[in-house]
Amino acid sequence: MTVRFRSLAAAASVAFVVGATAAYGGKNDYVFEPVAVEVRNGKNSELAVRLMHKSSGKPVEGAVIFRTRLDMSPDSMGEMTAKHTAQPSKEPGVYRFRADLTMAGGWAFKLMAKVPGESETVEGTVVFKAK
Ligand SMILES: [Cu+2]
16 A cells, blocks of 8 residues: 555656646747748748747747758658858848759758747748749
């Protein structure tokens, strides 16, 4: 009986921790979306993503995007990558980049970011269509 009681207590404390995380929001409360899905195929093409806080519906300013990868995994060419650089942006929650795209089709832009007030790393993938 003692063992059974202990396992119940453990289950209760786990439930408490999960509940606390859900209330806080966490990384899953954020999403990256494309500002425009269609982009120009070619050098110096403009890509823009918006980072949204789902529960408030507001764009997230001041995120530090510290790792990105741009590849053609949507068209089964995950090894085909494109060079890109961050650009300044004046629109709240919008993060701009320029990329040297080399092929028309689907490009996945994978991002990792640190968000103010959020301890977990926020990750996202935005798919663009180069034409
Ligand atoms: Cu390709």
